[in-house]
């Protein structure tokens with residue numbers, strides 16, 4: 126699996142397929158990116174579970190915090206890891222101990238751990254690294270177009286007005302593969318400084 | 320199954336647009352409104368806090384404008400874009416994101432005269448210092464780099480000279496200096512050149528010209544390539560540091576590879592205020608639908624007229640990169656194989672006076688200070704756009720006193736040649 130660039134269909138299948146998402150590192154502070162990703166995904170109809178040992182006893186948008194993935198006590202489709210790259214490994218190890226194990230491990234924008242990804246893939250899980258599920262959902266549904274962002278998708282269909290809890294269609298025509306040539310080049314230049 | 324990626328002409332018609340969700344209107348409506356109602360207090364707070372996608376107030380964004388932004392971002396191969404009231408406004412917003420008082424940027428000396436003025440005078444008063452470099456001598460960019468350099472600015476095809484810049488060579492200098500390369504792609508348009516494919520980090524346009532294409536609306540745009548790491552050594556605090564007005568959000572951390580476009584909107588446009596009007600956004604968007612067709616005709620006409628002029632006895636020289644043997648022909652073949660654009664200059668053996676006579680004798684060409692219209696245009700830069708420069712600076716910026724600039728339209732080329740012929744012999 127190439128984790129430098131994802132085909133839109135790869136991301137689309139994940140976001141269309143999963144129903145429940147446990148977010149590790151979810152923050153109750155309403156200016157943190159994890160808070161607004163959590164809130165957005167809940168608004169788009171996902172069953173969200175906040176995981177953060179520092180906030181057990183509190184809840185996030187009505188959902189009680191749990192201390193660890195093993196405390197959830199029910200099957201979860203996807204683990205969204207809102208932690209730095211250096212903290213990914215133990216979270217993936219924990220996810221692999223869940224019964225049944227989750228289908229997808231998703232590492233947030235800026236986070237990447239290739240060894241942990243390889244371990245999860247060897248166990249049959251699907252992995253996404255260095256992406257934000259809110260941005261990807263907004264892009265594939267074109268909701269992100271409100272901000273002048275290139276969704277890299279097209280559609281001649283009339284979209285419904287989104288309401289609370291509504292899942293949007295992500296099945297628009299893709300313009301590129303998973304990435305623009307520009308961000309491919311940026312990733313390449315990072316490994317290969319001039 | 321992977322989708323077949325749509326081509327440029329399909330993007331020019333479709334990117335960013337879809338039927339209106341409430342009415343089903345197929346053409347993007349003109350959302351001529353200042354403001355947008357909030358669902359409730361929580362919705363308002365999440366919009367203001369940059370937590371939700373949506374509209375607040377047209378100074379910050381508007382649905383008609385957003386379609387224009389996504390369309391140009393798609394055509395340029397960028398991650399996001401921000402439209403502004405004019406090309407000049409786009410430049411102010413870009414530099415305000417990157418520079419603090421006392422900082423420097425390097426600009427190619429061959430630029431639109433208005434940009435030379437803006438950089439020399441207005442920017443000077445903000446404490447943003449320009450160092451000029453010669454686009455025909457790449458080492459002059461390297462020599463101009465100092466520890467305070469924050470960006471490099473060039474035009475892909477320069478106005479008025481029509482010269483083509485070696486974008487990849489300048490991009491290499493920018494990468495080595497650790498600063499973004501900004502390319503003004505107004506004269507080429509993404510149909511002829513896509514600067515991001517050649518190493519640009521930011522692309523700016525005057526939408527007023529070929530993109531709008533009909534001479535009816537002023538507008539500008541900033542395209543984020545998504546390529547630059549703004550947080551690397553803290554040189555760009557607007558993008559890397561917590562923003563107090565947004566509860567400590569760090570723009571790059573939150574928005575990833577479209578952070579620059581977001582910063583231009585939520586800091587630049589919000590505070591400086593040069594928003595594009597929804598009506599102008601609509602007219603420019605409609606213009607872009609025919610960009611590929613128009614650019615083909617513009618370039619075909621321009622080449623025919625440049626060739627005709629180069630054999631005319633009253634003409635001393637024609638500077639069109641699309642002509643075999645032109646100084647910039649090799650660069651044009653590399654960067655703009657579909658055509659060298661439709662703006663070029665030529666000089667007359669009769670000098671300054673012959674230029675003035677030609678302009679006054681033309682009947683189809685309009686004498687005015689614009690380029691990139693469906694109509695053919697003519698101007699004498701020395702006495703107009705570049706008149707504030709002294710003679711030496713005029714020559715350096717490609718606007719010598721005996722030189723006339725043409726912007727070739729999409730009329731029948733035989734009619735344009737006939738008009739030039741009668742005016743040259745009058």
Ligand SMILES: Cc1ncc(COP(=O)(O)O)c(C=O)c1O
Nearest residue numbers: 405406407431478505525527538
């Ligand atoms: C190359 C170039 N850049 C920028 C501008 C400024 O654009 P505007 O007039 O839309 O502010 C122009 C206008 O002539 C131009 O030709």
